Amino acid sequence: MLCVIAGKILNPSFTTSFYDNTTHHIASEANGWNLILVNRDNYIPDDYKVQLTELSNGKKVDSRIYPELQEMFDAAREQGYGLFVREGYRTQEEQQQLLDEKIEAYENDGKSKSEAKRLAEQWVAIPGTSEHQLGIAVDINADTTKSSSDDVYNWLAENAHTYGFIKRYPSNKTDITGVINEPWHYRYVGKEAALEIYSQGICLEEYIDMLE
Structure with a gap:
């Protein structure tokens, strides 16, 4: 098992906020909580709140993504892969x-x-x-006593979209995301959006642009 409880994020959308006395554009949830776009240009709203579920190893995630996360881990383990959440909510x-x-x-x-x-x-x-502050992104590592890192990363790259997760920072999208390749960082966007993003080979920024 991964964890224990359940819950919800509550927050309105804003256009500006203050970090280090600087005005920043604030990430919008207009497309749904699962499609909030957080990056260097879009800060998390000041009053963003997360209801968390604690995993068996003490890491935490937004309770709303837990069922699909558990489903994904169960599927990977049934196929012989060893993996765990190295980092969740921060x-x-x-x-x-x-x-x-x-x-x-x-x-x-x-x-x-x-x-x-x-x-x-x-x-x-x-x-x-940081997407980790949203509670809907996880860093997934291999249990190297059972699987290599490459095997786990390859499985995730091919299957995570089935469970609503995307590889958030692909190597060929660094110029858009501003983040180097992170084969371990997976972000929940929901099954419909994940399938579109996976099928088209795009990143979340590009998907949000399509919606707008």
């Missing part, structure tokens, strides 16, 4: 801590403060722009 504070640690690591390597920040933000999402 708070704003946890995201900030990750970024601060990455900046510090670069500074310890001799980079200036500004250069360290620039480099760190290529690897760690700026707080307020």
Whole structure:
């Protein structure tokens, strides 16, 4: 089993918000909670709330994606693949801590403060722009005692859309997403949208553009 409880996100849509005294465009849920687009250009609303389900390993996800996540894991395991959720929901504070640690690591390597920040933000999402803060994205790793990472990533790439998940950051879409290839990062969008995105070989940004 993956976890325990159930629930809901509640929040209105806004057009601006404030992080570090800067005005930012705020992600909209106009296309549905499952299609909220969060990236460097679209920040999570300040009052975005998540009701979480805790997985057996202590990680948490938005309760609404849990049934399909469990279904996907069951299917993979029935076919002999070993996998687990390495990362689920993160708070704003946890995201900030990750970024601060990455900046510090670069500074310890001799980079200036500004250069360290620039480099760190290529690897760690700026707080307020990470899909992990939504609770509907997961990093999935292989249990290497049972499967190789490549085998698990290949299975996910071919099958995740069946359960409503997409590979959020494909290698050929970095110029659009702004994020390097992450074969472990899967985002819930719902089965209909996932099938469209998979079939057309597009990313979430392109799909949202089609809807608008």
